[in-house]
Amino acid sequence: MNTSEFRRRGKEMVDYVADYMEGIEGRQVYPDVEPGYLRPLIPDSAPQEPDTFEDIINDIEKIIMPGVTHWHSPYFFAYFPTASSYPAMLADMLCGAIGCIGFSWAASPACTELETVMMDWLGKMLELPKAFLTENAGEGGGVIQGSASEATLVALLAARTKAIHRLQAASPELTQAAIMEKLVAYSSDQVVATLGTTTCCSFDNLLEVGPICNKEDMWLHVDAAYAGSAFICPEFRHLLNGVEFADSFNFNPHKWLLVNFDCSAMWVKKRSDLTGAFRLDPTYLKHSHQDSGLITDYRHWQIPLGRRFRSLKMWFVFRMYGVKGLQAYIRKHVQLSHEFESLVLQDPRFEICAEVTLGLVCFRLKGSNKVNEALLQRINSAKKIHLVPCHLRDKFVLRFAICSRTVESAHVQRAWEHIKELADDVLRAERE
Amino acid sequence: MNTSEFRRRGKEMVDYVADYMEGIEGRQVYPDVEPGYLRPLIPDSAPQEPDTFEDIINDIEKIIMPGVTHWHSPYFFAYFPTASSYPAMLADMLCGAIGCIGFSWAASPACTELETVMMDWLGKMLELPKAFLTENAGEGGGVIQGSASEATLVALLAARTKAIHRLQAASPELTQAAIMEKLVAYSSDQVVATLGTTTCCSFDNLLEVGPICNKEDMWLHVDAAYAGSAFICPEFRHLLNGVEFADSFNFNPHKWLLVNFDCSAMWVKKRSDLTGAFRLDPTYLKHSHQDSGLITDYRHWQIPLGRRFRSLKMWFVFRMYGVKGLQAYIRKHVQLSHEFESLVLQDPRFEICAEVTLGLVCFRLKGSNKVNEALLQRINSAKKIHLVPCHLRDKFVLRFAICSRTVESAHVQRAWEHIKELADDVLRAERE
Numbered sequence: 001m002n003t004s005e006f007r008r009r010g011k012e013m014v015d016y017v018a019d020y021m022e023g024i025e026g027r028q029v030y031p032d033v034e035p036g037y038l039r040p041l042i043p044d045s046a047p048q049e050p051d052t053f054e055d056i057i058n059d060i061e062k063i064i065m066p067g068v069t070h071w072h073s074p075y076f077f078a079y080f081p082t083a084s085s086y087p088a089m090l091a092d093m094l095c096g097a098i099g100c101i102g103f104s105w106a107a108s109p110a111c112t113e114l115e116t117v118m119m120d121w122l123g124k125m126l127e128l129p130k131a132f133l134t135e136n137a138g139e140g141g142g143v144i145q146g147s148a149s150e151a152t153l154v155a156l157l158a159a160r161t162k163a164i165h166r167l168q169a170a171s172p173e174l175t176q177a178a179i180m181e182k183l184v185a186y187s188s189d190q191v192v193a194t195l196g197t198t199t200c201c202s203f204d205n206l207l208e209v210g211p212i213c214n215k216e217d218m219w220l221h222v223d224a225a226y227a228g229s230a231f232i233c234p235e236f237r238h239l240l241n242g243v244e245f246a247d248s249f250n251f252n253p254h255k256w257l258l259v260n261f262d263c264s265a266m267w268v269k270k271r272s273d274l275t276g277a278f279r280l281d282p283t284y285l286k287h288s289h290q291d292s293g294l295i296t297d298y299r300h301w302q303i304p305l306g307r308r309f310r311s312l313k314m315w316f317v318f319r320m321y322g323v324k325g326l327q328a329y330i331r332k333h334v335q336l337s338h339e340f341e342s343l344v345l346q347d348p349r350f351e352i353c354a355e356v357t358l359g360l361v362c363f364r365l366k367g368s369n370k371v372n373e374a375l376l377q378r379i380n381s382a383k384k385i386h387l388v389p390c391h392l393r394d395k396f397v398l399r400f401a402i403c404s405r406t407v408e409s410a411h412v413q414r415a416w417e418h419i420k421e422l423a424d425d426v427l428r429a430e431r432e
Numbered sequence: 433m434n435t436s437e438f439r440r441r442g443k444e445m446v447d448y449v450a451d452y453m454e455g456i457e458g459r460q461v462y463p464d465v466e467p468g469y470l471r472p473l474i475p476d477s478a479p480q481e482p483d484t485f486e487d488i489i490n491d492i493e494k495i496i497m498p499g500v501t502h503w504h505s506p507y508f509f510a511y512f513p514t515a516s517s518y519p520a521m522l523a524d525m526l527c528g529a530i531g532c533i534g535f536s537w538a539a540s541p542a543c544t545e546l547e548t549v550m551m552d553w554l555g556k557m558l559e560l561p562k563a564f565l566t567e568n569a570g571e572g573g574g575v576i577q578g579s580a581s582e583a584t585l586v587a588l589l590a591a592r593t594k595a596i597h598r599l600q601a602a603s604p605e606l607t608q609a610a611i612m613e614k615l616v617a618y619s620s621d622q623v624v625a626t627l628g629t630t631t632c633c634s635f636d637n638l639l640e641v642g643p644i645c646n647k648e649d650m651w652l653h654v655d656a657a658y659a660g661s662a663f664i665c666p667e668f669r670h671l672l673n674g675v676e677f678a679d680s681f682n683f684n685p686h687k688w689l690l691v692n693f694d695c696s697a698m699w700v701k702k703r704s705d706l707t708g709a710f711r712l713d714p715t716y717l718k719h720s721h722q723d724s725g726l727i728t729d730y731r732h733w734q735i736p737l738g739r740r741f742r743s744l745k746m747w748f749v750f751r752m753y754g755v756k757g758l759q760a761y762i763r764k765h766v767q768l769s770h771e772f773e774s775l776v777l778q779d780p781r782f783e784i785c786a787e788v789t790l791g792l793v794c795f796r797l798k799g800s801n802k803v804n805e806a807l808l809q810r811i812n813s814a815k816k817i818h819l820v821p822c823h824l825r826d827k828f829v830l831r832f833a834i835c836s837r838t839v840e841s842a843h844v845q846r847a848w849e850h851i852k853e854l855a856d857d858v859l860r861a862e863r864e
Contacts, residue, residue, distance in 0.1 A: 001752060003450045006518040010446030013522050017529040018439045031541055035726035038545035044567065046553045050754040056747075060526065064744075067542030071532045079539070079716065082738075084531045086438040090445050094492065096524050096692055097449040099516045100503045107511070109463055110499030113470035121478045135476065146578060147736035177613040198716060254738075260528055261740055284511065284630060284820045284831060294467035303735070304579035306514075306686075308693055312496075315488075320433060322482040388716045399716060 001053070009053050016057070017089070021072070025406075029073040030383045033066055074407040075385045075415065080198065080226045081333075081359070081403040085258035091316035092260060095309045102307045105295040106287035112296055115144055115311035122253070122265055122314065125232040125323060129244045132267040134296075142267040143274075143301040144310045148225040150303055151250035151266040152192055154274065156185065159219030159247070161277035166217075186218070193220060193246075195239055196227025199390040200354035200362045200397070203227070206242025214245050222246045225264070229256035230334070230358050233327050239357070247273070256333070256359070257326060258405070259313045275300040333359040333402040336412050340400055343416045349423060353392050359402035362392065365423060369396035371430055378422040385415045433485070441485050448489070449521070453504070457838075461505040462815045465498055506839040507817045509847065512630065512658045513765075513791070513835040517690035523748035524692060527741045534739045537727040538719035544728055547576055547743035554685070554697055554746065557664040557755060561676045564699040566728075574699040575706075575733040576742045580657040582735055583682035583698040584624055586706065588617065591651030591679070593709035598649075618650070625652060625678075627671055628659025631822040632786035632794045632829075635659070638674025646677050654678040657696070661688035662766070662790050665759050671789070679705070688765070688791070689758060690837070691745045707732040765791040765834040768844050772832055775848045781855065785824050791834040794824065797855060801828035803862055810854040817847045 001009065041063045070076060072084050102111035119142025120135050134141040145151040160183060167179050174182075188194065193204045206222060213220040222243055228251020230236040243249055250266035253259040268274055278300045289295050299305050321329070341356045344363045353362040364372045373396055376389050390397050400415075433441070473495045502508060504516050534543035551574025552567050566573040577583040592615060599611050606614075620626065625636045638654060645652040654675055660683020662668040675681055682698035685691040700706055710732045721727050731737050753761070773788045776795045785794040796804045805828055808821050822829050832847075 001518040003454050003518075006453075006521070007446060007450045009518070009522055010449070010525075011443045013525045014439060014442030014446060017442070017525060018435045020529050021438075022435050033541050035537065035541070035721050035724060036545070038542060039549055039567070042549060044552075045556050046750040046755050048755050050757055051751040053752065056751055064530075064542045064546070067540070067545060068530055069532055069538065069540040071530075071540070079533070082531060082533050084528075086433040086435075086441070089438070089525070089528045090441055092528050093442075093445045093449055093521070093525060096516075096521045097452050098496075098500055098503075099514060099692060100501055101511070101514050101693060105467065106501065108499070108501040108503070109465050109467070110470060110496045113468070113499060114496065117471055117474060120476075124477050135471070147738050149736045149738075153735060175613075177609045180612050181607075181609040198714070260531060261533060261738060262736075282630070283823045283828075286821075289467050292467060303585060304581045304694075306579050306693060318478040319483040319488055320485065323478050323480045325482055389718075391715045396715075 005053075012057070016060075024070055024073050025075070027065075027070050027073065028383050029070050029075045030380065030386045031067050031069060032383070038063065038067060069386065072404050072406070073386075074404045074411040076403050077400050077415065078386045078388045078403070080401055081256050083254050083256065083258050083260050083263075084405055085260065085317055085321075087316040087320040088258060088260040088313045091312040095312050098309055100309055102309060103299040103305050104285055104287060104297045105289060108309070111307075111309045111311070112298055114309075114315060115298065116141065116296055118311040118314040118318070119143065119265060119267065121318060123267060125326075126228070126240065127231075127237055128249070128267060131244075131269045132249065139271060140267060140269045141271045141296070142265060143298055144307075144314075145250065145264040145266050145302060146262045146304075147264050148223055148250055148252055151248075151264050152221060152223060154266070154278075154302060155192075155219065155221035155248040155250075155268075158268075158273045158277045159185075159221070162219065162273055165276075191223075193222045195222060195224035195251075196230075196358065198226070199399075200392055201227060201358055201360040202354065203239055203357070206240075206245060208242075210242045210245025219248070220246045222249045224249070224251040226252065226255050227358055228265070229253060230330050232257075232323065233330055236330075236358070253314065253317075256330065258317050258321060258329065263310050263313060271296075271301075278302065280305070329405075333407075336402045336407060336409065337361050337400070339409060340402075340412050340416060343413075347420065349427070353395065353397045361400040362390065362397045363400060364395065364397050365426070369394075371426060372396045372398065374426045374429070375419075375423055378426060379419060382418070382422065384418055437485075444489070448492075456502055456505050457507070459497075459502050459505065460815050461502050461507045462812065462818045463499050463501060464815070470495065470499060501818065504836050504838070505818075506836045506843040507847065508835050509832045510818045510820045510835070512833055513688050515686050515688065515690050515692050515695075516837055517692065517749055517753075519748040519752040520690060520692040520745045523744040527744050530741055532741055534741060535731040535737050536717050536719060536729045537721060540741070543739075543741045543743070544730060546741075546747060547730065548573065548728055550743040550746040550750070551575065551697060551699065553750060555699060557758075558660070558672065559663075559669055560681070560699060563676075563701045564681065571703060572699060572701045573703045573728070574697060575730055576739075576746075577682065577696040577698050577734060578694045578736070579696050580655055580682055580684055583680075583696050584653060584655060586698070586710075586734060587624075587651065587653035587680040587682075587700075590700075590705045590709045591617075591653070594651065594705055597708075623655075625654045627654060627656035627683075628662075628790065630658065631831075632824055633659065633790055633792040634786065635671055635789070638672075638677060640674075642674045642677025651680070652678045654681045656681070656683040658684065658687050658792075659790055660697070661685060662762050664689075664755065665762055668762075668790070685746065688762065690749050690753060690761065695742050695745060703728075703733075710734065712737070761837075765839075768834045768839060768841065769793050769832075771841060772834075772844050772848060775845070779852065781859070785827065785829045793832040794822065794829045795832060796827065796829050797859070801826075803858060804828045804830065806858045806861070807851075807855055810858060811851060814850070814854065816850055
């Protein structure tokens with residue numbers, strides 16, 4: 001495909017994407033396909049000669065779309081949101097074209113420097129303590145990871161390296177195995193200190209756990225993967241109180257801040273804790289500025305060597321929405337979840353199972369797990385909306401998460417009417 | 433930004449991308465900026481009110497491009513190639529729009545199933561042993577990782593879990609620390625068994641190391657991050673001989689197979705070795721098909737929980753190039769590296785430092801490291817081409833890697849003329 005064909009096909013793809021987004025409400029949110037549906041629909045090996053673009057674009061509706069769960073449908077209330085916005089998509093096109101691999105400053109200075117500044121912008125939106133920012137030439141700083149899992153792993157490995165060095169310095173006679181035996185990682189039943197758990201969006205109290213960690217010289221990593229985006233609103237910022245005790249903190253703008261996956265924002269108070277654990281310096285990656293103290297080589301901050309120019313997405317989204325636009329977006333979702341909560345509370349057959357703080361409502365039919373399992377089964381078989389369950393203290397609970405960028409009150413109302421009707425069926429079937 | 437504005441801006445961005453690609457040869461391959469150049473050019477916090485798209489697109493040329501190292505310039509010969517093709521960019525636009533997170537089959541069946549089939553397609557292109565493929569309902573299979581580093585880490589953790597289980601079964605009285613002390617990972621001076629090292633593209637002999645690993649019941653992971661793409665050509669396939677002894681194998685289509693970053697292809701002989709190490713089953717990720725044995729939940733195969741619909745890129749690229757088109761692409765790059773090699777050999781002042789097998793030429797001026805460091809310094813200061821060095825047995829060596837999709841013989845000839853001229857200067861300066 002040459003450049004002039006790309007101009008044509010690229011514009012067709014823009015229209016396909018726009019059509020998809022505009023028409024997504026009309027698509028069934030969860031697919032009808034059974035496991036193994038796809039393999040028989042396509043050849044069993046790659047073609048020797050090129051296929052045409054028409055062949056491929058036709059196959060999207062024929063082969064791919066029937067097997068897609070439409071995460072951006074306004075009837076998708078499952079898991080947690082995954083971000084989707086037009087500014088982020090435009091930035092991703094640019095990111096793909098520049099196509100640099102930003103493992104060092106020299107590999108593309110703009111890639112590294114925009115990331116550092118965007119992480120400062122975002123840190124300020126959250127009112128993170130200054131110690132986490134780069135701008136004042138302190139010891140802290142931010143980095144984009146691929147996922148919260150990677151951020152947690154990076155924090156864990158940095159903490160481990162730091163603890164090993166401390167033990168080795170204090171007791172040089174210890175063998176490696178003896179040191180390993182002394183290492184302990186504490187976690188809650190949702191792992192690490194969490195602000196907004198996946199099951200029910202509960203919050204650990206950092207003001208309690210933080211001082212203990214600091215006193216005992218223990219690394220404190222705080223994960224706010226979903227909830228973190230809400231902290232840009234002053235009325236939710238108090239949920240982050242105590243982050244000043246943390247060594248590292250992360251949340252996922254790719255969940256709820258309109259920056260398409262992947263973009264997990266991680267800050268550390270001491271950059272050298274990360275670079276001490278991950279430093280990698282082969283000759284082919286050395287460059288003249290690296291020992292100047294002026295630059296950041298992000299490969300020392302993460303597991304992979306390669307990295308895309310992901311900060312472009314943040315830059316486009318932050319600028320095209322503005323902080324106020326982003327706050328309005330968060331508030332709208334929170335308002336919709338409270339709207340759903342009040343609908344549930346009006347029906348005495350149902351109960352709310354956890355405090356509704358942000359965009360997640362955990363609810364169930366009063367009664368057995370069996371009846372709730374039956375209700376969820378009916379909901380997801382009808383495929384008009386899509387939910388997933390969780391367990392809260394042995395209770396089977398339905399999670400209603402406000403997800404789509406385009407979800408409105410009307411969708412929430414329709415979803416609730418639908419759930420009530422299915423509940424009627426379930427309860428009737430139970431009585432019979 | 434609403435959908436109709438996206439239609440307009442998306443098409444403008446397609447043209448911007450096409451213009452960038454068409455004009456890339458005219459841009460200086462390595463930027464002039466100094467560390468810290470970007471921060472003063474942009475505000476120190478995100479705007480409260482939205483900026484316009486025009487503001488942003490203007491800032492790309494003003495702020496971003498001056499700091500970009502142009503990896504896709506035909507004068508970029510540094511590191512290794514990173515893939516860039518129009519079909520992959522089109523697929524990425526679609527991937528961004530669908531925006532599903534494919535952690536389980538149910539989270540988007542098409543995302544999981546296309547990946548499985550594409551990994552079979554690619555495995556067959558490489559003539560991988562059948563044990564690594566999924567199609568025959570065997571125990572093996574393929575997965576897309578983000579990077580070779582992640583693939584190696586996943587292999588290491590799977591190997592570790594397997595070894596721990598074996599030791600625990602054999603000697604139930606061993607403490608955890610005692611088990612840890614017994615674990616050993618062997619590596620060469622380039623880490624794990626490697627086909628095509630980064631420094632000089634050398635190859636480990638799998639036919640020697642493989643049988644030993646199998647006999648000793650040791651996990652063998654083979655990394656062919658760069659070189660793997662070449663194995664789709666029958667004349668290079670012999671370099672992969674012995675992969676039948678491996679437990680896991682990976683290479684990066686995002687390097688040399690025209691599938692834009694990130695796309696690291698990993699296969700294992702026994703899926704259960706991975707899923708045994710990484711299994712994660714909270715209630716909110718359970719779905720009705722998961723215990724049917726019919727489906728794949730890729731979250732058990734990797735470090736992160738989330739994953740994009742990356743197989744779309746493979747599908748578009750494999751179909752729009754065809755196997756023959758991909759082979760022609762590899763062969764052209766190999767031919768260009770041999771052309772450069774022969775130019776070097778014609779100049780008695782220079783020497784070739786490692787066998788030229790694929791697209792990398794390691795060369796140097798006969799003489800001291802100092803004179804070669806001076807030559808590289810002049811090359812990268814002139815910024816007409818971009819190279820990085822390596823060390824081969826204490827010798828400072830220049831790496832000339834064929835990288836760009838659009839590089840032609842004329843660029844290689846011009847690069848060599850330029851290097852010779854700078855060598856004249858360096859040698860003259862040395863005599864003076």
